[in-house]
Amino acid sequence: MADQKPPVAFIGLGAMGFGMATHLIKQGYPVTGFDVWAPTLKRFEEAGGSTATTPAEAVLNKEHVVVMVATAQQAQSVLLDGPNAAVPKLPQRAVVLLCSTVPCDYVQALQVQLNSIGRNDILLIDSPVSGGAARAADGTLSIMAGMSAAALEKGRPLLAELSDPAKLYIVEGGIGAGSNMKMVHQVLAANQILGASEVMGFAERLGLDLAKAQKAVLESDAWNFMFEHRTPRIFTEFQPVASAVQIIVKDTSIITSEGRRSSFATPMTSAAEQIYFTAVGRGWAMDDDSSLVRLYTEGNGKVGPVYGAAESEEDKMALVLALMRGILLCAAAESLAFAHTVSLDLDQVLDLCVNAAGGSKVLEKLGPAIIKELGDAGDASSGESSLEDVFSGLSAAVEEAQRIKTPLYLGTQALSILQRVTQSKGTGSAGVVVKAWV
Amino acid sequence: MADQKPPVAFIGLGAMGFGMATHLIKQGYPVTGFDVWAPTLKRFEEAGGSTATTPAEAVLNKEHVVVMVATAQQAQSVLLDGPNAAVPKLPQRAVVLLCSTVPCDYVQALQVQLNSIGRNDILLIDSPVSGGAARAADGTLSIMAGMSAAALEKGRPLLAELSDPAKLYIVEGGIGAGSNMKMVHQVLAANQILGASEVMGFAERLGLDLAKAQKAVLESDAWNFMFEHRTPRIFTEFQPVASAVQIIVKDTSIITSEGRRSSFATPMTSAAEQIYFTAVGRGWAMDDDSSLVRLYTEGNGKVGPVYGAAESEEDKMALVLALMRGILLCAAAESLAFAHTVSLDLDQVLDLCVNAAGGSKVLEKLGPAIIKELGDAGDASSGESSLEDVFSGLSAAVEEAQRIKTPLYLGTQALSILQRVTQSKGTGSAGVVVKAWV
Numbered sequence: 001m002a003d004q005k006p007p008v009a010f011i012g013l014g015a016m017g018f019g020m021a022t023h024l025i026k027q028g029y030p031v032t033g034f035d036v037w038a039p040t041l042k043r044f045e046e047a048g049g050s051t052a053t054t055p056a057e058a059v060l061n062k063e064h065v066v067v068m069v070a071t072a073q074q075a076q077s078v079l080l081d082g083p084n085a086a087v088p089k090l091p092q093r094a095v096v097l098l099c100s101t102v103p104c105d106y107v108q109a110l111q112v113q114l115n116s117i118g119r120n121d122i123l124l125i126d127s128p129v130s131g132g133a134a135r136a137a138d139g140t141l142s143i144m145a146g147m148s149a150a151a152l153e154k155g156r157p158l159l160a161e162l163s164d165p166a167k168l169y170i171v172e173g174g175i176g177a178g179s180n181m182k183m184v185h186q187v188l189a190a191n192q193i194l195g196a197s198e199v200m201g202f203a204e205r206l207g208l209d210l211a212k213a214q215k216a217v218l219e220s221d222a223w224n225f226m227f228e229h230r231t232p233r234i235f236t237e238f239q240p241v242a243s244a245v246q247i248i249v250k251d252t253s254i255i256t257s258e259g260r261r262s263s264f265a266t267p268m269t270s271a272a273e274q275i276y277f278t279a280v281g282r283g284w285a286m287d288d289d290s291s292l293v294r295l296y297t298e299g300n301g302k303v304g305p306v307y308g309a310a311e312s313e314e315d316k317m318a319l320v321l322a323l324m325r326g327i328l329l330c331a332a333a334e335s336l337a338f339a340h341t342v343s344l345d346l347d348q349v350l351d352l353c354v355n356a357a358g359g360s361k362v363l364e365k366l367g368p369a370i371i372k373e374l375g376d377a378g379d380a381s382s383g384e385s386s387l388e389d390v391f392s393g394l395s396a397a398v399e400e401a402q403r404i405k406t407p408l409y410l411g412t413q414a415l416s417i418l419q420r421v422t423q424s425k426g427t428g429s430a431g432v433v434v435k436a437w438v
Numbered sequence: 439m440a441d442q443k444p445p446v447a448f449i450g451l452g453a454m455g456f457g458m459a460t461h462l463i464k465q466g467y468p469v470t471g472f473d474v475w476a477p478t479l480k481r482f483e484e485a486g487g488s489t490a491t492t493p494a495e496a497v498l499n500k501e502h503v504v505v506m507v508a509t510a511q512q513a514q515s516v517l518l519d520g521p522n523a524a525v526p527k528l529p530q531r532a533v534v535l536l537c538s539t540v541p542c543d544y545v546q547a548l549q550v551q552l553n554s555i556g557r558n559d560i561l562l563i564d565s566p567v568s569g570g571a572a573r574a575a576d577g578t579l580s581i582m583a584g585m586s587a588a589a590l591e592k593g594r595p596l597l598a599e600l601s602d603p604a605k606l607y608i609v610e611g612g613i614g615a616g617s618n619m620k621m622v623h624q625v626l627a628a629n630q631i632l633g634a635s636e637v638m639g640f641a642e643r644l645g646l647d648l649a650k651a652q653k654a655v656l657e658s659d660a661w662n663f664m665f666e667h668r669t670p671r672i673f674t675e676f677q678p679v680a681s682a683v684q685i686i687v688k689d690t691s692i693i694t695s696e697g698r699r700s701s702f703a704t705p706m707t708s709a710a711e712q713i714y715f716t717a718v719g720r721g722w723a724m725d726d727d728s729s730l731v732r733l734y735t736e737g738n739g740k741v742g743p744v745y746g747a748a749e750s751e752e753d754k755m756a757l758v759l760a761l762m763r764g765i766l767l768c769a770a771a772e773s774l775a776f777a778h779t780v781s782l783d784l785d786q787v788l789d790l791c792v793n794a795a796g797g798s799k800v801l802e803k804l805g806p807a808i809i810k811e812l813g814d815a816g817d818a819s820s821g822e823s824s825l826e827d828v829f830s831g832l833s834a835a836v837e838e839a840q841r842i843k844t845p846l847y848l849g850t851q852a853l854s855i856l857q858r859v860t861q862s863k864g865t866g867s868a869g870v871v872v873k874a875w876v
Contacts, residue, residue, distance in 0.1 A: 246742070253840055256850075260833055265857035270850040271709070277845040278716075281737025299719025304684070395698055402691055407715040412694075412708040419703035420874075436858075 005029040008158070009062040011055055011078050011086065012100070013040045016129070017068035019137030020099070020162055022047045027139070027161055034058040034078075054084035064158055065096045071250065072106035080113060087119060095123040095155040099143075099162075102128070103254045104176040104183065104342070105261060111175045123151035126175045127159060128182035130356055131167075140164040142356050144185075146177030169352050172345055183258060184339040184349055186251040187269055188358030191331035191410060192226035193248055193289050194272045198410055199227070199324045200234055201296020202397070205406040206308065206316045210234065216317050222324035224360035230290040238291035245292070246285040249276045255338075264341045265437065268327075268334045271413040296406060303405040310400055319400050322393030323411045328362035329390050329430055330414040335363075336370045337437035346371045369431025374438065385430040391418040443467040446596070447500040449493055449516050449524065450538070451478045454567070455506035457575030458537070458600055460485045465577070465599055472496040472516075492522035502596055503534045509688065510544035518551060525557060533561040533593040537581075537600075540566070541692045542614040542621065542780070543699060549613045561589035564613045565597060566620035568794050569605075578602040580794050582623075584615030607790050610783055621696060622777040622787055624689040625707055626796030629769035629848060630664035631686055631727050632710045636848050637665070637762045638672055639734020640835070643844040644746065644754045648672065654755050660762035662798035668728040676729035683730065684723040687714045693776075702779045703875065706765075706772045709851040734844060741843040748838055757838050760831030761849045766800035767828050767868055768852040773801075774808045775875035784809045807869025812876065823868045829856040 005028045010021040013035040024031050025048045032050040034057070035041055041051040052058035055078040059065050065086065069075050075098060079087050090096070098107060107126045114122050127145035135141050143163040147155065152170065159168055171177040203213035214231050217223065233239065252273035259266040279285070279292055310316045335358070339349040350367040353359060366385060398415050401408045417436045425432050443466045448459040451473040462469050463486045470488040472495070473479055479489040490496035493516040497503050503524065507513050513536060517525050528534070536545060545564045552560050565583035573579050581601040585593065590608065597606055609615040641651035652669050655661065671677065690711040697704040717723070717730055748754045773796070777787040788805040791797060804823060836853045839846045855874045863870050 249843070257837065257840065260837065260853075260857075263857065263861055265854040265861070267705075267851070267854040270854055273840075274845040274847050274850055277737070277741075277843050278733070280741050280843055281734075281845065283740045285740075285742060295716070296719075299715070302721045302723075303715075303718050304723060399695065399698065402695065402711075405687070405715050405718055407712040407719065409712050412712055413705070415698075416703040416705040416708055419698075419701065423701055423703070 006064050007032065007062050009034070009058040009065045011058060011065065011067045012069035012074070013044055014068065014070065015133045016136045018044065019133050020066065020068060020141070021049060023137055023139040024161060025049055032058050032062065055079070055082070055086035056084040056089040059086040059089050059094070061091060063091055063094045065090070065094060066099060066158070067096065068099045070100065072100070072102040075100055075102060075106070075110070079110070087114070087122070090119070090122055092121050093123060093154070095125060095151060095158070097125045097127050097155060097158060099127050099129050101182055101251060101254065102179055103258050104179040105258060107179050108176045123148065123154050124175060125151050125155045125159070126178035128178055129162070130182065130185065140167070142167040142169070142352065144169045144171050144178045144181035144352065146171045146174050146179070148174060167355065169348060171348065173343060177344065180339070180342045180344055181349065181352065183255055184335045184344065185353050185356060185358045187255055187266070187335035187338055188331050188353055188360070188363065189226065190248055190252045190255065190269050190272050191327060191334070192224050192358065192360065193230060194275055194292055195324065195327040195331070195410055196227040196230040197290065197292035198296060198327070198408060199320055200231055201293045202323055202401060202406055202408065203320045204297050205299065205404055206310065206319065206400070208313065208316050208320065213317065213320055217321065217324055220321050221361045221365070222321045222328065224328055224362070225357050227324070229357070233288055233290040234293050238288040241286070241288040243289050244286050245276060245279050245289045248289055249280060252276055259338065262341055264338055266334060266338065267413055267417060268330050268410065271409050275409050299405060306404040308400055308404050318393070319397040323397040323408065325362060325390055326394030326397070326414040326418065327410045328360045329366060329433060330417055332360070332363045332367060333370055333434040334437060336367065336374065337434050340374045340438060346374060366430050369429045370434045373431045373434045387418065387422060387428055387430045387432055390430050391422050394418060444502050445470065445500050446502045446504060447472070447496040449496060449503065449505045450507035450512070451482055452506065452508065453571045454574045456482065457571050458504065458506060458579070459487060461575055461577040462599060463487055470496050470500065493517070493520070493524035494522040494527040497524040497527050497532070499529060501529055501532045503528070503532060504537060504596070505534065506537045508538065510538070510540040513538050513540060513544070513548070517548070525552070525560070528557070528560055530559050531561060531592070533563060533589060533596070535563045535565045535593060535596060537565050537567050539620055539689060539692065540617055541696050542617040543696060545617050546614045561586065561592050562613060563589050563593045563597070564616035566616055567600070568620065568623060578605070580605040580607070580790065582607045582609050582616045582619035582790065584609045584612050584617070586612060605793065607786060609786065611781060615782065618777070618780045618782055619787065619790065621693055622773045622780070622782065623791050623794060623796045625693055625704070625773035625776055626769050626791055626798070626801065627664065628686055628690045628693060628707050628710050629765060629772070630662050630796065630798065631668060632713055632730055633762065633765040633769070633848055634665040634668040635728065635730035636734060636765065636846060637758055638669055639731045640761055640839060640844055640846065641758045642735050643737065643842055644748065644757065644838070646751065646754050646758065651755065651758055655759065655762055658759050659799045659803070660759045660766065662766055662800070663795050665762070667795070671726050671728040672731050676726040679724070679726040681727050682724050683714060683717050683727045686727055687718060687723070690714055697776065700779055702776055704772060704776065705851055705855060706768050706848065709847050713847050737844060744842040746838055746842050756831070757835040761835040761846065763800060763828055764832030764835070764852040764856065765848045766798045767804060767871055768855055770798070770801040770805060771808055771872040772875060774805065774812065775872050778812045778876060784812065804868050807867045808872045811869045811872045825856065825860060825866055825868045825870055828868050829860050832856060
């Protein structure tokens, strides 16, 4: 009987949730699923699950519950506010993994609500995930979990079941800390998704062969996960739709609104967010986010006579790489500075981000120097890139973009930031750029 | 004979130049015009002018020359580099008014070139103008002129002829100072032109009646010249084309490239510039710049379900005004900080800008407080608006825009800046915002 797996209620069977829930079934858990979309329930039964028609019914007698809905509003509805909400039916000391990406604000408010209705027995775990549908179905997600010691004790087996052992991050700070960890990771994601389009768009406007430019970035110190994963679809008319524009919009809203709540300015992510809103406003919400490159390339033939200064392919490629580096450095600094502001362990943040979708060679190389500037342990010796190098390279790229009238939404924002820091802090390790945020 | 007006050569008979040159004719000057576009020359003859077929021919025996071409490249061509350039034919001690809007960089390089070819006898005047075609034809332009004492002595009558007596600004600092003065004025223009569209676009996305919103801004402390002059064409399908998008693009390029040269970050104008490039890329270069409102309104019906928090017309209007104020404050700070960086007399800058197209009630009210923060004379007592008021109002506007997925390119940039300053400088007069630049 020691091996018998406890029954699990699983609320929210979307692309991620369905994979996670069916993985649990394969591992021998009896899983009762709930989703508002009936066809999914049918599929879930075919995959060996039980189903329920309300959240309340799903959680009846379940001491283990996973919530994987899309938004904080949905979480609030299935747990507390909606018809037949789950919480009133939860048994004592049930463990609830909230795996949705929600604001720290929300999950902390949820804990307060549980306390205020006399249900502080519930062992809430703030455990957003990352890694995509394939890893969800494999049980090898990255999970960042904040919770009480009691909740960790009871919830750890389920967390371990869903995650890659090397990618289960127990985040100090309790409820909210997991969501904050996810949020600072998404700072990188939000900037680097748009950055991939910006860099490829700039390459096209410079007249470079796009496949060569892509290869140059991937083989350079400007490599980053998002660029590697997004840019292939630029060559296939943005098909298949792997990650729609509207998905990252949900995350930027969390980042910038939590930034306002924490009195933390997010100039890079805010700039990106306005461009995401622009894309949504053009009707591109459901398009693959690699299609943002259209915002940059549509000027071809429409901006009048232009006179670029870079002539050789080599010179142009250098500008492209410099643009990518500048964006990556400022994204890294904004992410780590925000992590510092919300009191996360920066070494853990760095370890998580370098090995996830936010990863970049710039983050890996300069992250320790940035952390040192933030006053934490860190290690500046890794920061052999000088601020001046990144700054002057980016400045040349911005100048050329101006000549050919290509917008660089993130590149110019990064340059303004580097300019200010260069002015006030002089030169030195590129890590000092983080002083623009804190 | 004392009243006899000296012959003038006038190079560049575009919308502005034609008006200026024909005004001189009416005042009794014999004017010889040159332009590359032949039909203009015919019209100029009909208006009583003489014409020449080359710059060299136009300036022959003329001790007074006005250059009113569109760009620094054109100025360089007509004066020195092009076929039959003017300078070699200029008589000794000829006074040359360069009235085009050019980078300080360029006009200083022009002086160096004159010196290097042994023509430092030429009395160059760096005298960009402002005020539009109607005032050009009336001889009531604003002119900001930097030059040597000798050049001023000989050129003053012509400067006075072209300008309103109260709006002829003799700028200390010699060649380049006039262009710098124009440039810092255009910081206001560039932000406030886009700002007018941003504010009206936000009003539309909030569901406000646009005529009411326009009136509310014009009757409030968020009044500004550009808003008053641009927004009427939003109601007439952006007709007639009074100022094409491509015109302000020329100015933003001067501002941001001179910013880079002066190691001065221009986050507001850079953000605006990327949006102007976006508009140019969409093929709108020749459209009236009031049509930029399209960038904000095209999201109507395309952003999915949205839930704004502001319900009453009064609440929505307050957000609109707060957005305008935030943009105006940061535009004022960027302009005055740049003026400080290039060593202009800030009281003169303020006087000029308040009474020109860059004017706003915010600049008038808070300019002295900003100047005080810059360490110049100034007067903080005028700054009764607190940073906190502007910040919290703008923050509410940005939050609501996020809810309804309206991009606020300038509003969010201003908020990031105000956030940083609030964090490091605490609260106080709104003038302290300028610390974000210097």
